[in-house]
Amino acid sequence: MKSLITLISLLPIALLAENQVSNAELSKKLDLILDKVSGLEKRVSKLESENTAVRKEVRAAAQSAKEAKSATAGFTIPMETKEKESFFKRMKNEITTQAAKDSGPWAKKSSWALIKRNLTRAEVRRILGNPHKVKINNDPRIDQIYHYSGDLDADGKENVGLVQFFKDRVVSFQSPFEK
Numbered sequence: 001m002k003s004l005i006t007l008i009s010l011l012p013i014a015l016l017a018e019n020q021v022s023n024a025e026l027s028k029k030l031d032l033i034l035d036k037v038s039g040l041e042k043r044v045s046k047l048e049s050e051n052t053a054v055r056k057e058v059r060a061a062a063q064s065a066k067e068a069k070s071a072t073a074g075f076t077i078p079m080e081t082k083e084k085e086s087f088f089k090r091m092k093n094e095i096t097t098q099a100a101k102d103s104g105p106w107a108k109k110s111s112w113a114l115i116k117r118n119l120t121r122a123e124v125r126r127i128l129g130n131p132h133k134v135k136i137n138n139d140p141r142i143d144q145i146y147h148y149s150g151d152l153d154a155d156g157k158e159n160v161g162l163v164q165f166f167k168d169r170v171v172s173f174q175s176p177f178e179k
Helices: 001-073 080-103 119-130
Strands: 135-137 144-150 157-165 168-174
Touching: 119 144, 119 157
Parallel strands: none
Antiparallel strands: 135 144, 144 157, 157 168
16 A cells, blocks of 8 residues: 555656656757758748749740741742752852851951061961961972961952961061952
8 A cells, every 4th residue: 555655646746757858858849840940941942042043044045045036037948949059159158258267367357467578487377377288389589388268258269368488587478358
């Protein structure tokens, strides 16, 4: 019986202590849950801002595609053989012209304006870029010729620029822009 009385007297103390421990555990769990919710809120905010940026990029790409489509809307290849041949010939000339212009500074009139007598080969290369051809000449007054060539005005004819050297110095030159 003594043990029963002891048990009954200790039971309320045990129950109270259990409530306090369980409140402390609940408080810890609540803190963990609040931390996780805060972390999730940050991630959602980040995803939403990234989503906004992606939408802007998609809109810009769609606009660019729309502009490209409208730019090529009037682009049609002729059906008649002669017109088609002329069309492709013009297209080829324009492509080769652009390739020649993109091949270096020699294709600019302003570069040729800097060429003058007595420049060295290195100075000419710095101004015009590397020549397309280098020829050795048998003329006693000219020992080397730099050739620069390409279709610069889309007329289907190759424009040629020449720089002639004697003893590593420019003695004469011909710009591809001179007619």
